[in-house]
Amino acid sequence: MEHFNAASEEDLEQALLPCLRSHRWARRVVEHRPYPGLDSLLAAADEAAYDLTWADLTEALAAETLPALPPDTYSAAHTALSAAHAAYEARFGHVFVICLEGLSPSETLDRLLEAIRSRLTNDPEEERAVVADELRRLARERLIDALRGAGNCAINHSEPAPG
Incomplete structure (x- = not known):
């Protein structure tokens, strides 16, 4: 989580977009840092996804x-x-x-x-x-995968991912 919390806003937003191609969602996740752990990050990502408008979801669906x-x-x-x-x-x-x-x-x-x-x-x-729920679930799983790929030590690699 240290790397996630320390990254620049621009870099982190770009890194989050493959999880859910909504700029509003990515900005909300970035703006609520720092996160003490994976659970708080995933909760914030879920909350940001729940708050998306249909226009935001349409942006995500296009990708x-x-x-x-x-x-x-x-x-x-x-x-x-x-x-x-x-x-x-x-x-x-x-x-x-x-x-x-x-x-x-x-x-x-x-x-x-x-x-x-x-x-x-x-x-x-x-x-x-x-659709909104499926996009939220996809974003969550992609975020977990991205953090795993980054070697994030906040994730226990011997246990299945939550969700």
């Missing part, structure tokens, strides 16, 4: 990519998933986002198809709430 399937997934599955993604984007006007943290590669396809089909029945307001 999201479709979840990747395992490389050995059969072609019919890719076709089905492409069709589901197209239907979702036509209905809601943005890419489908979901946090798949903790799933094995063999579970990914079924979970993706199940989630898209289920969420296609949401009304737009209900889906906005789901």
